[in-house]
Amino acid sequence: MFIFSIFIVISIVLYVYYKVAIVKSKDGLTQAYFNAKSRICLGSFVLFFTANQYILYQTKLSLFIGIVLLIVGVPQIYRGIKEVKHYRNEWKRLNPS
Known part of the structure; x- marks a missing residue:
């Protein structure tokens, strides 16, 4: 699907952007925050890539590989969201406005 291709490109570009940042x-706190965003x-790159490949091929092999990649990708997103929330709150605590 074309929409998954767009999301794949956007997520990989943002990943590279945050790694360069x-x-x-x-600052160590900023580095940890950007690492969580990356x-x-x-x-999300792994998730969209998996969905795209399964929709494109629809075979048992792509299903099994997709399940393995989902097992890898979803925890990355979950851990990243938890870390972003933590480091955002930590930054607000250290830098009151």
């Missing part, structure tokens, strides 16, 4: 940042992008 980690290298450019000097984890979400990587998990």
Whole structure:
């Protein structure tokens, strides 16, 4: 599907963007925050790629590989969301406005 291709490209571009932002940042908290955001992008890339491949081929092999990739991708998204919330709250605690 064309829509999955767009989401795949967007998620991989954002993943690379956040990884480059980690290298450019000097603050450890900011680096951890960007790493959590990149984890979400990587998990969504795997998720969209899996859905795209299964819709494209619809074979048992692509189903089994898709299940394995879902087992890898969904926890990445979940852990990334938890880390983003944690580091956002930590930044707000250290930098009150």
